[in-house]
Amino acid sequence: GAVVSQHPSWVICKSGTSVKIECRSLDFQATTMFWYRQFPKQSLMLMATSNEGSKATYEQGVEKDKFLINHASLTLSTLTVTSAHPEDSSFYICSALWDYYEQYFGPGTRLTVT
Amino acid sequence: QQPVQSPQAVILREGEDAVINCSSSKALYSVHWYRQKHGEAPVFLMILLKGGEQKGHEKISASFNEKKQQSSLYLTASQLSYSGTYFCGTVQLGNQFYFGTGTSLTVIP
Secondary structure (H helix, E strand, C coil): CCCEEEECCEEEECCCCCEEEEEEECCCCCCEEEEEEECCCCCEEEEEEEECCCCCEECCCCCCCCEEEEEEECCEEEEEECCCCHHHCEEEEEEEEECCCEEEECCCEEEEEC | CCCEEECCEEEEECCCCEEEEEECCCCCCEEEEEEECCCCCCEEEEEEECCCCEEECCCEEEEEECCCCEEEEEECCCCHHHCEEEEEEEEECCCEEEECCCEEEEEEC
């Protein structure tokens, strides 16, 4: 199956700083990537849809100025959490759309803001 | 918009069967099923497309009722490795993808 990587796997940062998370499709080109956030014992919540070469589409309630998404190439999308606060601590997962219907997920990034 | 799954949690003994249901209030174009182990990303299991085409795992099957906007995942002869949280995911109008509320499944010896 297709492989998607995420970096870093785990990050701790101080409140007020920014954190960048990378999502790469390693063996296929992905025009569309998705970013999700998951709190403990909850489902994955779609944050935004990232399309290569265009602006991301954010879900209602997700601050686009706080969660900056850039999809500069067909294999890389980045999520930057700006001015992070403790309530932003979560498990962030990206996925890449393959074959139009199938999503392949990255391993996730656990963000802890102190 | 988020699909609702039932049951919320289920415990099975090895070899028993289980059914997990997924229901949406919006029109569905496809239904995906995933399993997630604790601390890991979801793993794709199955996709069901509007019109009846189905792909997926040999020992796990699913149905998709377009009119009722429901899907069910069938796990037969469960194994210990089946333990995890199962999510359905639905593609809705506008190609937005939403995960269901999740079903925790535990298989015990």
